[in-house]
Amino acid sequence: AQKVTQAQTEISVVEKEDVTLDCVYETRDTTYYLFWYKQPPSGELVFLIRRNSFDEQNEISGRYSWNFQKSTSSFNFTITASQVVDSAVYFCALGAGFQKLVFGTGTRLLVSP
């Protein structure tokens, strides 16, 4: 069975702090995909990144970076120099098996000025 665990329910930081959101996944499939989505207070789901199981290269996009480690089944997300606009709920998701996406329970990030 596929499972995604986001152990951090809520994180509060002050603007300009760095913050890491943890994601641990479980799957027996050798081919799978990992995703991060952002849900701002307005409620929509915004796609951030996709990673396949054969690509363990870390990725950086502006202030965002992702650390994929198959050895620990983790796909962590770091925001550098956080801003108030980063306040949102962040979901990690696992796609294994042809069609289904399994989401974690989300981490609420609060960035205060």
Place this chain on the structure above:
Amino acid sequence: NAGVTQTPKFQVLKTGQSMTLQCAQDMNHEYMSWYRQDPGMGLRLIHYSVGAGITDQGEVPNGYNVSRSTTEDFPLRLLSAAPSQTSVYFCASRPQGGLNQPQHFGDGTRLSIL
């Protein structure tokens, strides 16, 4: 480019009423799905469709029906609403070809059952 459009955005129902949540996409995506989002539980898959005329159950299908008569539309039906179905519902679509394609989500429908 509208993407994935969900209607209505908000709805209040009484227990036992029926309702259809509409979902339409204009990207010619073969795969469409419905999720519900509940506090502390993330998003859970209700039903999905890999193409017109084909639907299948997800993780939490009970109490919901779907059909896919066209590529563009994937309505979700509640035949007899129950308070446990109070949730935020998201429709999503993506091209065929597996999960290497990211899903596009609609803006959600907030449904309250009294």
